[in-house]
Amino acid sequence: MKDTQELIETLSRDVRRVSAHALAMRVGFGIAAGSIVTIVLVIAVLGVRPDLQVAMHGFSFWMKWIYTGSLGLCTAYAVTQLGRPTPASLRSLWFLTIPVLILLVIGIVELARTSPGNWLPMWLGRSWMICPWLVLTLAAPIFVGLLWSFRKLAPTRLRAAGATAGLAAGAWAATIYCLHCPEASAIFVLTWYTLGIALAAGSGALLGPRLMRW
Amino acid sequence: MAESEARLKSWMLGGLDGDAAAHSELLRALVPLLHSFFRRRLHGVEEDVEDLVQETLISVHTRRASYDRTRPFTAWLYAVARYRMVDHYRRRRLSVPIEEVDDILVTEGFEDALSAHMDVDRLLSALSPKQARAIRDTHIDGKSIAEAAVGAGIGESDVKVSVHRGLRAIVNRIRGTS
Numbered sequence: 375m376k377d378t379q380e381l382i383e384t385l386s387r388d389v390r391r392v393s394a395h396a397l398a399m400r401v402g403f404g405i406a407a408g409s410i411v412t413i414v415l416v417i418a419v420l421g422v423r424p425d426l427q428v429a430m431h432g433f434s435f436w437m438k439w440i441y442t443g444s445l446g447l448c449t450a451y452a453v454t455q456l457g458r459p460t461p462a463s464l465r466s467l468w469f470l471t472i473p474v475l476i477l478l479v480i481g482i483v484e485l486a487r488t489s490p491g492n493w494l495p496m497w498l499g500r501s502w503m504i505c506p507w508l509v510l511t512l513a514a515p516i517f518v519g520l521l522w523s524f525r526k527l528a529p530t531r532l533r534a535a536g537a538t539a540g541l542a543a544g545a546w547a548a549t550i551y552c553l554h555c556p557e558a559s560a561i562f563v564l565t566w567y568t569l570g571i572a573l574a575a576g577s578g579a580l581l582g583p584r585l586m587r588w
Numbered sequence: 589m590a591e592s593e594a595r596l597k598s599w600m601l602g603g604l605d606g607d608a609a610a611h612s613e614l615l616r617a618l619v620p621l622l623h624s625f626f627r628r629r630l631h632g633v634e635e636d637v638e639d640l641v642q643e644t645l646i647s648v649h650t651r652r653a654s655y656d657r658t659r660p661f662t663a664w665l666y667a668v669a670r671y672r673m674v675d676h677y678r679r680r681r682l683s684v685p686i687e688e689v690d691d692i693l694v695t696e697g698f699e700d701a702l703s704a705h706m707d708v709d710r711l712l713s714a715l716s717p718k719q720a721r722a723i724r725d726t727h728i729d730g731k732s733i734a735e736a737a738v739g740a741g742i743g744e745s746d747v748k749v750s751v752h753r754g755l756r757a758i759v760n761r762i763r764g765t766s
Contacts, residue, residue, distance in 0.1 A: 378619055381642055385649045386612035392604045396653040458654045459667035528647065528654040530671045587675065588647065 400523045401454050405446075405546055408519025412512045412550045420508070420554040434558035437480065441563060442552065444473045445545035445571065453520065453542050456535040457527035464534070474568070481560035499557040502566050509570025510577065512547035513540065517578060524586050536582015537575050544574025591617045597661040604652060615645050618665065625669055636676070644672045711758050719754030722747050 393399065416422070429435040448469050455462040488496060499505075520539040529535035548567045557563065596617060602610025622641045630636055647668050655664045708728065712720040718740070725736035726747070737744040 378638070378642055378645070381645060382612055382615040382619075385615060385645065386608050389603055389606060389608040389611045391606035392652050394604075394657055397656075400653060458656060458664070459651075459671055460656075460659065460663055461667075526651060526653045528651040528668055528671065530667060588651070588671075 397457050397527060398454050400526060401450060401457065401520070404519035404521075404523030405450060405516055405542065406519070407522070408516030408543065409546055409550060411515035411519075412547055413553075415512060415515070416550055416554050420551075422553050423556045425556070426553065429556075432558075434560075435552065437477070437560060438552050438555075438563050438567070439549060441473050441477050442545055442548040442567060442571075445470060446542060446549055449538060449542035449545055452538045453523075453535070456529050456531060456538055457524065459528040459530045462531075464538075467538075474564070477560050477564045481564050484560050496559045497561050497565065499559065499562045499566075501555065501557060502562070505551075505555065505557070505562075505566040506570035506573055509544060509548045509551055509567060510573040512551055513543040513570075513574035513577075516543035516546050517574070517581075519543075521585055525588075528588065529586055532583040532586045533579050534582075535586055537579035539582070539586075540578020541571060541575040543578070544571035547571075547574065591621075593660060593662050596665075600652075600655065600661050601657060604655070604657070611649075615648070618645060618648065621665075622669060625666065626673065629673060640669075640672055640676055643676070644669050647672060711761070714761060715754045715757060718742070718746075719750045719757070722750035723754045726751055 423429065448466060452464060452467050455464065455466065484496070485493060517540060520543060524535070524539070548571055551567075557566075596614060599610045599614035599617065603614055619641060622644050623637060626637045626640045630640075648665065651668065655661070712723060715723070721740055722736060725731045725739060726733060731739065733744050733747050737747045740747065742750075
């Protein structure tokens with residue numbers, strides 16, 4: 375009993391103010407810090423696509439960015455839900471289907487306008503073999519950032535928290551990867567970007583129970 | 589005396605705003621609550637209860653940011669406590685020396701219930717279906733002879749004879765094998 379009293383006294387010596395938005399800020403900060411590392415990696419190792427200025431006036435660049443960015447925002451919100459110990463609703467993840475479906479429709483329209491002989495090159499682009507792996511690799515710093523966020527949070531469903539953190543890290547990594555990747559077709563993005571994001575989510579699901587225990 | 593949700597929550601909010609006195613009031617008030625929470629679930633492994641109370645207090649302190657000010661405090665508290673208990677078990681199970689596993693199972697009354705079940709099932713399976721059913725009905729499920737007779741669609745004397753012969757067969761079997 376005496377130990378418990380001492381413990382309480384020790385803990386009460388360090389009572390810092392905690393903002394009402396502390397959880398959201400912490401998740402945001404974790405993603406932002408990881409993203410900075412990822413941006414540096416893209417610029418220093420992969421290189422920004424030379425035609426970025428021109429591309430930013432085009433449709434496909436924004437299509438990609440809105441796709442990955444909306445996935446990133448939606449999953450970041452889900453991560454904040456899983457940072458609390460009380461049962462969380464993951465219904466917000468259903469919103470992920472909206473950008474996926476929109477991109478699917480754009481992809482079908484693109485395919486319809488292209489002669490079938492060009493479908494395969496359009497789908498595979500020039501980088502299908504490395505794109506998912508690059509997205510996965512670039513997701514790692516952001517995932518680490520989120521692990522830092524979780525150090526003051528209290529996830530109770532560790533696998534779901536890991537998978538969602540991986541999903542968010544993958545989506546933000548893909549958003550940053552757009553600075554480098556010159557691919558332009560919707561069907562390419564839908565397949566290979568999404569695959570990379572899914573790989574990140576799967577890795578997160580594997581790592582979550584080990585790395586997010588508290 | 590257990591403190592009310594409103595009281596605990598106001599201390600929690602005070603602590604979140606940086607009020608150390610409110611925070612220490614809160615932690616002090618949580619000790620008896622957590623004690624009874626864990627004692628009810630651990631069935632008197634006293635030192636574990638003490639450990640868990642302290643671990644939970646530390647979690648409440650370090651993971652305060654995960655509390656949503658608009659929601660009930662006790663729901664958050666017990667969610668944290670429940671996680672601490674699950675994690676405690678998970679850690680112990682992994683590091684328990686194999687000789688002590690027996691003790692844990694016995695404490696939880698798990699082994700007795702399980703092995704009794706397995707023994708009864710094994711013994712009854714050696715009997716005829718009619719005898720097994722009669723014994724199960726009258727000696728395990730606690731039905732009367734009359735109920736067992738109606739349920740099985742046989743006469744009451746038939747039930748009695750089946751139970752008698754079945755039990756004798758089991759006794760002989762146990763004597764023979766041991």
